[in-house]
């Protein structure tokens with residue numbers, strides 16, 4: 001399997017960092033985790049369009065993680081030659097969010113159905129609201145579901161994708177917790193959203209300070225990775241955005257972890273079997 005960071009941004013707009021989204025591919029199966037700002041554009045850069053996705057997983061319903069689900073649904077719909085459902089797995093609340101998204105797009109759906117004779121039905125989304133402890137099969141890939149701790153965002157989920165001898169945990173947002181630790185044990189890679197506690201603390205904004213109590217600092221992510229003995233810690237969702245000038249500072253803050261530390265940009269790709277990193281998918 002390979003994991004590609006499609007978007008390494010956060011709610012803070014940045015020209016080089018799309019919103020949170022991660023692609024996992026293996027054995028001709030493609031899984032998308034979260035649908036942040038610009039996800040369809042970044043998918044295209046990875047050689048995929050939404051109709052090529054097998055399942056979309058949502059870690060939680062914060063806007064930065066779901067803002068472009070409408071684009072994934074609509075583009076999946078209009079680019080499929082024959083009607084095919086888009087499968088979406090997420091926490092409780094996902095079905096209502098998908099229903100509201102479809103309602104928001106209803107005029108567009110009417111326009112396209114009226115215009116294209118070969119478009120015979122409205123977008124079709126199959127939602128599974130997953131519970132911690134469950135697992136979901138997608139082709140040959142197995143995805144285990146666990147609770148993450150991103151309170152007051154509840155429920156929020158972390159996922160572990162397993163195939164043959166490799167595995168990757170998509171932790172989403174949140175602070176370290178026992179259920180994440182258990183999910184991480186022995187994984188090939190651990191993708192964690194991270195914030196620079198040292199920099200955020202120095203900014204006199206209570207709204208920004210608030211983010212510290214429900215996101216992992218780099219040191220916390222490194223400690224989780226070390227406890228679980230994962231092969232690689234992959235940072236994403238950088239607050240503030242990582243730059244070439246600050247990249248080594250981020251890496252240095254993860255010094256509590258003995259494995260590979262990946263401080264990548266959008267489209268950085270990790271081969272889970274070899275732990276080779278490349279700048280493009």
Ligand SMILES: [Zn+2]
Pocket residue numbers: 060062150153173
């Ligand atoms: Zn969040």
Ligand SMILES: [Zn+2]
Pocket residue numbers: 010011020062064065173193237
């Ligand atoms: Zn977020």
